[in-house]
Amino acid sequence: MRVYPLLERYFRLDGGAMHGVVPRVLWEKKHVPDNRGRIRLAARPMLILEHDRGILIDGGIGIAYDSKFIDIFGIEEGPGLLGELQRIGVSPDRITDVVVTHLHFDHVGGLWDRDRNFIPERAVIHVQKSHWEWACHPSAKDSASFVKWQIEKLHTSNLLLHDGPYDMSGAVSIIPLDGHTRGLQAVIVKDGNDEIVYPSDTIPTRAHLNLPWAMAYDNEPLTVLSDKEAIIKRVRENAGRLFLEHEPHEPWVEASELK
Numbered sequence: 001m002r003v004y005p006l007l008e009r010y011f012r013l014d015g016g017a018m019h020g021v022v023p024r025v026l027w028e029k030k031h032v033p034d035n036r037g038r039i040r041l042a043a044r045p046m047l048i049l050e051h052d053r054g055i056l057i058d059g060g061i062g063i064a065y066d067s068k069f070i071d072i073f074g075i076e077e078g079p080g081l082l083g084e085l086q087r088i089g090v091s092p093d094r095i096t097d098v099v100v101t102h103l104h105f106d107h108v109g110g111l112w113d114r115d116r117n118f119i120p121e122r123a124v125i126h127v128q129k130s131h132w133e134w135a136c137h138p139s140a141k142d143s144a145s146f147v148k149w150q151i152e153k154l155h156t157s158n159l160l161l162h163d164g165p166y167d168m169s170g171a172v173s174i175i176p177l178d179g180h181t182r183g184l185q186a187v188i189v190k191d192g193n194d195e196i197v198y199p200s201d202t203i204p205t206r207a208h209l210n211l212p213w214a215m216a217y218d219n220e221p222l223t224v225l226s227d228k229e230a231i232i233k234r235v236r237e238n239a240g241r242l243f244l245e246h247e248p249h250e251p252w253v254e255a256s257e258l259k
Ligand SMILES: [Zn+2]
Pocket: 104, 106, 107, 201, 204, 246
């Protein structure tokens, strides 16, 4: 089994919204905002190759948006998913499964190229049933995080809805968490003795390892807090590693770094 961390591209979100109740005088030391109050974030999918499976976790943010949207979210050109697959020498056809942690545009938009062609054409797309229903009828709070054409296009894709935890393969398993949005999927990857946890937006950056540092985007903030605590405990106990999807600098966090 091989594990490939990918860096699809960078984008920007409001620094205040990313840090919830934390005062700017504290968070601006960790994420320096630009002159529009935005901080630079990464979109980092992960690819796991096994002999007959190619499991992609999330697709990044993508670039198939109008110029106003690209400006608001500071979406950078970057390699995109295709560029990253090319870099590691893997054809899109090798992707048999995509685990979409959730359907917010910064996690799913990168599955399409700039002409809105679906990149992992032959893959099965795995989503929690509760999240699919939520994405089709979102709360007013997170409706802006779902992009209509993406959800519409997924209606006709090879979608497989799950109800609760499931195993993708011996090495990859899924745990649903409801804090950030209903039915978000955290992913556990076991590579021999090495356990990698991909918490998605439950812990988006290193700054969010600090328990009360949570995003204003979270639908259930107290659930995020207890899920974060459980994930950190698990990584410490199993001497595993975390891979943080939006961390702009070093995305790998070793168990020894966790308090
Ligand atoms: Zn996100």
